[in-house]
Amino acid sequence: MLTEVEWQAVWLSLKVALWATLLNVPVGFTLAWWLTRSRNPLRHLVRTLTLIPLVVPPIVTGYVLLMIFAPNQALGTQLGKWGIQVAFDWKGAVLASWLMSLPLMVRSVMVAMEQHDWRLEQASYGLGISPSVTFRKITLPLLTPGILAGSVLAFTRGFGEFGATIALCASIPGQTQTIPLAIYNAMQQPDGDERAMRLALLCTLIALTAVALSEWLNRKPST
Amino acid sequence: MIDCAFKLQEQAFTLRVDHRLGAARTAILGPSGAGKTTFLMALAGIKRPTAGQIHVGDQVWSDSDKRIYLPTHQRDIAIVFQDSRLFPHLTAFENMHFARGAKVTTLQIRQVIEALELDAFGHLMPRQLSGGQLKRVALARALVAGRRYLFLDEPYQGLNRELKGQIMDFVDLWCRDQVEQVLITTHLMGECSHISDEFMVINGLGPTFLGPLHELVQQESSLKQLMQIGIENSLACQVIANECDFIVAQLSATQLYVAGHAKVGEQVVLKFRAEDVVIAKEACSMTSAQNRLVAKITQIHQIDGRVLIHLDAGQPIYAEITPRALSQLRLERGDDVHCLIKSMVLRVA
Structure with missing residues (x-):
C-alpha cells in the first residue's frame, strides 16, 4: 500500500501533531485562564497577540521562526551548543504546529470559560471547600469539554500544518516531511498523482477519526 | 457571636449595619431587594464591605482598615444560595458527598436524606430536578457540610406546604445540636424558622434593626417595616x-x-x-x-x-x-x- 517514506510521513505527522497538542493543553489553558480571569490591562494586547498565527500567512510565521531558530542566528546557535536543533528538525515541526494551533486552543478554552458559571466556585467555597479541591473537582471537570474541543481543533490544525513547517524545516523525507509536505512533494512529480491521492485520503481519514473520537469522549450521558 | 459594623455600597442602595448577632437563630427579614442577600454575602466573604469590620468569636473575618478579608472557605460556614447552585456534573447525592464534613456521620447523612425526602431522586443529575427538589438538595448539602455557621438565603421558598413544615422542623432540630448560629433570610415571617430567637429587619433605604419580636414591635420605626412584611x-x-x-x-x-x-x-x-x-x-x-x-x-x-x-x-x-x-x-x-x-x-x- 504505502511506501516506506510514506509510512514515515504518517508517523511523523502523528508524532508532531500529538506533541504540539500536548504542549498546547497546559499553555493554552493557562493563557485562556489569564485572559478571562485577569483584570490586567495588558490582557487586551496579549489577546490580540495570540491571534497573530491565525491571521498572518503561515509562511510568514514560518519565516519569522526560521529567522529566530536558524542555526546561524543567535538563539539557534545557543540552542545548538546545548545539542538542541530546531530548524530543519522534527522539533521545529512541533514548534510550528504548536504555534499555529495555539490560537484555536486558547479560543476554545476561553469560550468554555466565558460560558462557565463561576458562581459554582463560590458555592463550593461557601461549603468550606478549598480552592485547590474546587479547581480539581468542580472547575476542571466542567471545563473539560472545552479543553477537549480545543485539543481536537489544535490536533487537526497541527496535523495539517504546511506553510510554517516548510519554511522552518524544509521537506526532508523521513525527518521533517509530514503528510501535507509529502502530498505537496508528490504533486510536483509527473507520476505522483496516485501517491498524492492516497496520502490525501489517509490524511482526511485520520482527521475525521480525531473528530469522531472527541465527539465520543465528549458524549452526554443519555438520560 | 457575629459582630458586624460595616457599610456596603451597592448600585441600588447602601447597606449599613452595626449589630451583634448572638442568637442561635436569627431571621433576616425585609422586602425583596432590601439587601438581605447582600448582607449574607458580606458575612460570607463573597461581597466585600466598602468599609468596616466583621468579627466572629475571636476571629477577624473582615476589616477594611487592616485590609483583612478571610477567604470564604476559611470562615467555617455553609451557605444555601437562593438559586441552589448544585454542581451540574454531580448527582444530588454526589453533591452532598462532595460537601460532606469530616465529623458528619453516615447515620446523620441518612437522617438528612430521610427528613428531606431525597431518596426518590438522589441519583439524578441536577438538570433533571425541579426547583423545589434542587432547593432540598442544596439544603441537605449545606447541613452535611457540618460547619459552625449556617447561612440560608430563602431556603424554603418554593417548597410545598406540608414538606416545608417537616423540613423546617428538621432544620431547627439539626441546628440546635450541630450548628452554633444560623441566619435565615426571608421576605415572609412565616418562612424563616419555627422559632426564631431574634429578627433582623433590613431595608436598604433605611436603618436596620435587630432584636426579639416583642422589642421590635415597640419601636415605631421597626414596627413600620415589620407591618409591611406582615407580623406573625x-x-x-x-x-x-x-x-x-x-x-x-x-x-x-x-x-x-x-x-x-x-x-x-x-x-x-x-x-x-x-x-x-x-x-x-x-x-x-x-x-x-x-x-x-x-x-x-x-x-x-x-x-x-x-x-x-x-x-x-x-x-x-x-x-x-x-x-x-x-x-x-x-x-x-x-x-x-x-x-x-x-x-x-x-x-x-
Missing part, C-alpha cells in the same frame, strides 16, 4: 388531646382547637398572622371561629393608615385591624376583648 404570631402551648383531624392545645386557661396532628403532651408553637385575628368587644358564641381568647389591650399603634393592637393573653398576641374597625369599636388601651381565631389559620410548628 407565635404561641407556645401544650398539646392535651389529639382527635382524628384536630388537636387541642392548652394556653393558660384556654383551649385551642387546631387542624393538624401532634402527640399529646408535646410542646408546640402555634403560628398565625396578625391580620387573621378578629377582635370582638363582647363574647359571641355563635360564630364558626373555633377559638376564643380573652385578652387585654396593652397598646394600640397606628401607622400609615394601619392599626396594630397589642394584646396580652398570657402571651403577647398582635392583631391587625382597619382604622374603621378601631373607631367603630372604640377600642382603647386596657380594654378586655375577645380574640376570635379560626382553626384553619392556626399552624402547628
